[in-house]
Amino acid sequence: MVAHRAGNDLGALRAALDAGADLIEADVHAFRGRLEVRHLKSLGPRWLWERDELLLRRDIELYELPELVEAMGGEPRLLLDLKGIHPRLAGRVAAVLRDTCPDTVVTVCTQHWWMLRAFRELPSVRPVLSAGSRRGLRRLRSRLRSRPAYGACVHRRLLTPELVTELRRGAEVVLTWPVDNEDDLVKAHALGVDGMIGKDLRLFDPEH
Template identity: 45%
Template sequence: MVLAIAHRAGNSLAGMHAANELGVDVIECDVHTYRGRLEVRHLRTAGPLPFLWDKGELVSASAPRLGLQELLEADQHGTLFMLDVKGPWTWAGRNVARMLHDGGHHRPVLACGRWWPSIDAMAHLPYVRPVLSARNRLEMARLRRRLSRGPRPYGVSVHCSLLDRDVVRWLHEHVSVVMTWPVNDLDVLDHVLDLGVTGVISDEDHVLAVVKTRAE
């Protein structure tokens, strides 16, 4: 089975509902800690400047922001969320773990990130499935060393440019799920499925729909 993972769909309630209507397996959201609050959003803060930004997009910093607890409480489908914990701070993972525990959200969640100590800080919870992410060749080399030594995570999320059949085969020997991104057209989908990945992360509904169709 190949997981259809809706990239960033959990960054808004409308996106979460749309992804659930599509029937995806996993909904991903970006989790930021800001002034002690866990927020889900793709846009980044700009220090003391009064806006959030990303690639030319600007939004007032005073605009309402969706909280992680609010997102989880709004879920009516038993969604499997993938929490992409942002920032090179171990305490970010601790904050998420504390919120899940104290907030009573004890259903399975995937915890993903490029700062692995933050993900490790969540791994003690029995309902958290840790996923280590690698974006570049340096991170990929570190990932191979980490998997060779252990402890082994539930899965990995690796940029598609870093994968070939041998790499995917080796990863499957060490983890349960090998995910990749970005998979936003059908040619790339065919390529990564041929490599043997078992999780497809996409922004595009039509790609996710094809993943679901092929899994049936």
């Protein structure tokens, strides 16, 4: 079970760790030399937005990747989702991991696979190639046939049990998202994936 966005808030992070999540997902953006942990997107230098939300940056308490790594306390359950296509994002994230937790296992996911080259010299980083569209899935299938990777992460609506079996030939683990309600959970289990990404930790309780 992957706790979706739980790493974006320190309170949610602790709750997810205590709940026994296998991985804690956090979104990382590069902004003016900082590595901000947030899901909201930038709209110019002053605003952040997502769907129907438009917020002033000054009104949001944001924290940065080194603070997240410190809060994890050496836990090997961090999944960093690299957001955007900033040319220095991956290199800066790799530098933070190299300086702060070089021997701790960290999973790094992105839909921009070229970014994963920045982590080649960090054997503790587990790269995950993500695909959220049919075009991305076609590319992923082709890529894994010639170049295996640690993991693949694909939007649930794109997957079938047969595709999961195929992807697993080139990836050690296959993850899917979103799994946010009972119906999602049933469908994800039927796919046979190795891990599910969701916001509601109660869904993944063995006694649920």
